[in-house]
Amino acid sequence: MSSPAKSPAAKSVRSVLQKYLMLPKLIRLSRSAPKDRPVAWDTYWAGIRGKGAGSEILWDPGTDNEFLGYRDVLLRYLDRELPVIDVGCGHGRFTRALAGVFTEAVGVDVSGHAxxxxxxxxxxxxxxxxxxxxxxxxxxxxxxxxxxxxGDANVFIRGVLHVLDAADQAAMVDNLRLLAGRRGTVFLAETNFQGNPVQYVSHLGATTRSIPAPLERAIRGLPMPGHFGPDERSRAFPPEAWELLADGEVAIETNPTTGVDGQSRVPGYFAVLRPRG
Ligand SMILES: C[S@@+](CC[C@H](N)C(=O)[O-])C[C@H]1O[C@@H](n2cnc3c(N)ncnc32)[C@H](O)[C@@H]1O
Incomplete structure (x- = not known):
């Protein structure tokens, strides 16, 4: 008979508990992030040198794969004759892809360095x-x-709402409503990971021994992200003010830092919304 300490259940409990040994390091790293969010983002972007897979940017896998997955939904619900605003565009990866679909693409970001x-x-x-x-x-x-x-414009927003608190989400959505006007439509895609920060960073490849460099850079420099799914969407885009045209699950692709299948994809949520009357 195997001893309880060596049983598969005990091993799995031990491996779950072991993850939490990362906690002090995570707390130490995240303490160094600037408290002022715009300052944090601009400092982050000021330090970026490369792009795509193998670069320092956590949310850039360097492929169009995720965008191509959105293309049919964009074509179905958004008026291609209107411009599209890529809100929180970062280094403009999606803005450039959107320009292949819409008459004009405008990327806007809080960070001048981005x-x-x-x-x-x-x-x-x-x-x-x-x-x-x-x-x-x-x-x-x-x-x-x-x-x-x-005039009216479409809005594309990926990986931005989940890094804002509820008050900033509401303030941003007020602006999105003005941008969309009567004819514009909003497409959003956000990470919706269900778990605590330790589980989140473990999913992205952090262990007690090491943290992938793009992930460590994000932890030490940026505000702690939350998650954004149907509940957060209906709070930020109240149904009395916004018509929900489509929504569902997506995989948000990140920089493949570990080579482990699935670790670079984060469970996500997309929605297509239009302001009511
Ligand atoms: C996780 S990155 C996503 C970048 C880009 N959308 C992408 O998917 O590659 C979040 C971006 O939102 C920008 N951002 C954060 N708060 C913002 C705000 N209040 N207004 C505009 N941009 C903001 C950050 O500077 C950063 O570039």
Whole structure:
């Protein structure tokens, strides 16, 4: 008879508990993140040198795969004759892909350094001529009016709402409503990982021995992310103000840092919404 200490159940309990030995290190790392969110994002982007797989950017796998998965939904629900605003565009990976679908694509980000990266990438020939960028905090009062876009626009937003608190989500959604006007539609895709921070970083390949470099950079420099699913969507986009046209599960693809299948895909949520009347 095997001793209880060596049984599969005991081993699995031990491996679950072992993960939590990371906790002090995670707390130490995350303490160094600037408390001011716009400052944190701009400092993060100021330190970025590379792009795509193998780079420092946690949420950039360097492929169009995820965007291609969204393309049919975008074509079905969003008016291609309207411009599209990529809110929280980062280095403009999705903005450039959107320019292949819409008449014009405008990337906007709170970080001036992110916008500088996006501009540089576009000028390096990897973008289309119909792309431009602007640095702006999209939670600010008047941000929708400050964006130089004529008339109604579509909105694309990926991986941004889950890093904002509820008050900033509400402020950003007020601006999205103004941008969309009568004819525009919002497409969002966000991570919706159900678990605590230790489980989240373990999913992305962190162990008690090591933390993948792009993940460690995000932990030590950025606000702690939350998750964004149907509950958060219906709070941020109240059904009396927004019509839900479609939603469902997606896989948010991240930088493949460990080579372990599935570790670079985070369970996510997408939704397509239009302001009511
Ligand atoms: C996780 S990154 C996602 C970047 C990009 N959407 C992508 O998927 O590659 C979140 C981005 O949102 C931007 N961001 C955060 N808060 C913002 C705000 N209040 N207004 C505009 N952009 C913001 C950050 O600077 C960062 O580039």
């Amino acid at each position: 916008v500088a990266h996006a501009d540089a990438e576009t000028q390096a020939g990897r973008g289309a001529a119909k792309v431009r960028y602007q640095a702006l905090d999209m939670t600010g009062t008047g941000a929708a009016q400050a964006l130089s876009v004529q």
